[in-house]
Amino acid sequence: xxxxxxxxxxxxxxxxxxxxxxxxxxxxxxxxxxxxxxxxxxxxxxxxxxxxxxxxxxxxxxxxxxxxxxxxxxxxxxxxxxxxxxxxxxxxxxxxxxxxxxxxxxxxxxxxxxxxxxxxxxxxxxxxxxxxxxxxxxxxxxxxxxxxxxxxxxxxxxxxxxxxxxxxxxxxxxxxxxxxxxxxxxxxxxxxxxxxxxxxxxxxxxxxxxxxxxxxxxxxxxxxxxxxxxx
Amino acid sequence: xxxxxxxxxxxxxxxxxxxxxxxxxxxxxxxxxxxxxxxxxxxxxxxxxxxxxxxxxxxxxxxxxxxxxxxxxxxxxxxxxxxxxxxxxxxxxxxxxxxxxxxxxxxxxxxxxxxxxxxxxxxxxxxxxxxxxxxxxxxxxxxxxxxxxxxxxxxxxxxxxxxxxxxxxxxxxxxxxxxxxxxxxxxxxxxxxxxxxxxxxxxxxxxxxxxxxxxxxxxxxxxxxxxxxxxxxxxxxxxxxxxxxxxxxxxxxxxxxxxxxxxxxxxxxxxxxxxxxxxxxxxxxxxxxxxxxxxxxxxxxxxxxxxxxxxxxxxxxxxxxxxxxxxxxxxxxxxxxxxxxxxxxxxxxxxxxxxxxxxxxxxxxxxxxxxxxxxxxxxxxxxxxxxxxxxxxxxxxxxxxxxxxxxxxxxxxxxxxxxxxxxxxxxxxxxxxxxxxxxxxxxxxxxxxxxxxxxxxxxxxxx
Numbered sequence: 230x231x232x233x234x235x236x237x238x239x240x241x242x243x244x245x246x247x248x249x250x251x252x253x254x255x256x257x258x259x260x261x262x263x264x265x266x267x268x269x270x271x272x273x274x275x276x277x278x279x280x281x282x283x284x285x286x287x288x289x290x291x292x293x294x295x296x297x298x299x300x301x302x303x304x305x306x307x308x309x310x311x312x313x314x315x316x317x318x319x320x321x322x323x324x325x326x327x328x329x330x331x332x333x334x335x336x337x338x339x340x341x342x343x344x345x346x347x348x349x350x351x352x353x354x355x356x357x358x359x360x361x362x363x364x365x366x367x368x369x370x371x372x373x374x375x376x377x378x379x380x381x382x383x384x385x386x387x388x389x390x391x392x393x394x395x396x397x398x399x400x401x402x403x404x405x406x407x408x409x410x411x412x413x414x415x416x417x418x419x420x421x422x423x424x425x426x427x428x429x430x431x432x433x434x435x436x437x438x439x440x441x442x443x444x445x446x447x448x449x450x451x452x453x454x455x456x457x458x459x460x
Numbered sequence: 461x462x463x464x465x466x467x468x469x470x471x472x473x474x475x476x477x478x479x480x481x482x483x484x485x486x487x488x489x490x491x492x493x494x495x496x497x498x499x500x501x502x503x504x505x506x507x508x509x510x511x512x513x514x515x516x517x518x519x520x521x522x523x524x525x526x527x528x529x530x531x532x533x534x535x536x537x538x539x540x541x542x543x544x545x546x547x548x549x550x551x552x553x554x555x556x557x558x559x560x561x562x563x564x565x566x567x568x569x570x571x572x573x574x575x576x577x578x579x580x581x582x583x584x585x586x587x588x589x590x591x592x593x594x595x596x597x598x599x600x601x602x603x604x605x606x607x608x609x610x611x612x613x614x615x616x617x618x619x620x621x622x623x624x625x626x627x628x629x630x631x632x633x634x635x636x637x638x639x640x641x642x643x644x645x646x647x648x649x650x651x652x653x654x655x656x657x658x659x660x661x662x663x664x665x666x667x668x669x670x671x672x673x674x675x676x677x678x679x680x681x682x683x684x685x686x687x688x689x690x691x692x693x694x695x696x697x698x699x700x701x702x703x704x705x706x707x708x709x710x711x712x713x714x715x716x717x718x719x720x721x722x723x724x725x726x727x728x729x730x731x732x733x734x735x736x737x738x739x740x741x742x743x744x745x746x747x748x749x750x751x752x753x754x755x756x757x758x759x760x761x762x763x764x765x766x767x768x769x770x771x772x773x774x775x776x777x778x779x780x781x782x783x784x785x786x787x788x789x790x791x792x793x794x795x796x797x798x799x800x801x802x803x804x805x806x807x808x809x810x811x812x813x814x815x816x817x818x819x820x821x822x823x824x825x826x827x828x829x830x831x832x833x834x835x836x837x838x839x840x841x842x843x844x845x846x847x848x849x850x851x852x853x854x855x856x857x858x859x860x861x862x863x864x865x866x867x868x869x870x871x872x873x874x875x876x877x878x879x880x881x882x883x884x885x886x887x888x889x890x891x892x893x894x895x896x897x898x899x900x901x902x903x904x905x906x907x908x909x910x911x912x913x914x915x916x917x918x919x920x921x922x923x
Contacts, residue, residue, distance in 0.1 A: 427530075433590045437593045
């Protein structure tokens, strides 16, 4: 009584989210990763995505192994969060003067009513809507149904791989592209672990995810260090 | 302790030590070199046929190690390749003394080497594929080095590796579950994985970015020594699946991809505006030729592919060292500057560096009187008779490669002053001696190609 709940109790608490709601949530978080420019929101979307994907992993893997995937996701988010903090979440260093800021290329804005929105944000929203529609259409088509997984997992796999692919194709910025890569990998792993129940593969894919995260963190440091800003 | 475990432990342990001592360059080089030398000796202390030599002790030389039930075995097929790559990496480490690289160069190379060794030792290729991904993730760090700024090449390298792994894993699952009805899918998946991992058309765009953004010796690791290990990994997969490797559709797709790579590289080469890009496109010519060679199929493909990659390593070392010597003379920044326009008079300012760059570049293009010609020649004489369209494209690409380099050479010979304020950095005696030695070695191997061809045949024979 009153101790730490077991994995099974956690799953029971979150039962209302399991199945199609989890798949739709995953589609939403993957879309947010594609759209959002602010690193803090991106990291929040990524951790939420790993938590929800854990519920989907529980549909194809034993719950304790699904929990391991969530833990790996949490570590990845921690690695990226610490690095993001070190480089001021991708913003300019605080001691940069107005003149120095003026030398940088200005963000192009578009006026919609009283709001000025970055044109890139609108483009990403538009693109995300197209991808969502495509994913939805594909998931309803029997020709693209992955017979080895339940229907809602099929939707989640398509969402993660599709959105991940678009995200990392659109940018060379290490954090955003890296999150796209991790999203793509998560979608693929969801499929792969459903068809291949090898513990060794689970472990080595998790190690690969962590090393990819470390690599992304290294590249974030290189891209957003003070010297890079001067360059 | 088992042989595979030790082969992974040595480079990772050495990488940790070297990383901690990275500011003490000579010590780092010595430790790195000793690590790879030990690995080469350790791998070599076996007689052909798999019987271990007892000098190190029978209990240590157990050739099998299991990781969560996945066997890693040091077998005959990969022994010679591993030894060559370990020695090649050791040679590159030594070269960092006269031609310094980033301090991360040695530790990152050692970690990549450990992952790639594990990928080759893995007996199931799906397991090996994920180890390949781990190696690629560390390779992204190696490409970036300690350079702040653009990370495009590293991010794209990582993206391509992530993209390749699902192709391999799903193909592996289909093969393991004997889903013969999906043969065309397996062929498509393996073709996709091969062109991504060998950076052939349509995934060739990032090669030149990698050459531009990385330190001069990094391409020799990425597209030379590590590419050799990746190719051996892919050859293992193909030989284990003769239904795929003997499939005419699969082989035609490879030849078409190789020919398309050659055409793209040739077009880019004639319009290249920086030395880094020039080298990148010359490298692409070699990659295209290698993919065409793989598309020949069978025994012929093995010999030709091995010859081309071994010669590519040599070409990349020559051109890389030359590039390192002349790069600071032609650019104040690594990108965005029309470097070819700053090359006037370079031949008089840096003759040795330029000679090495040109000779290495010609070797990558496969020009006669260079070591690379032997690889192209082996490919042409082994191809079907009469020669197909891909062979015609191959010959034209050699000519384009030579023309591209001559165009660059003509600029460097011009004595007109560009008004450049770049100062000529003095070369040390050691770097001059080593660069001269490399040039001599390149010329020697061009006239005695059997030395290197017999080595490549030795690598191909166990298959």
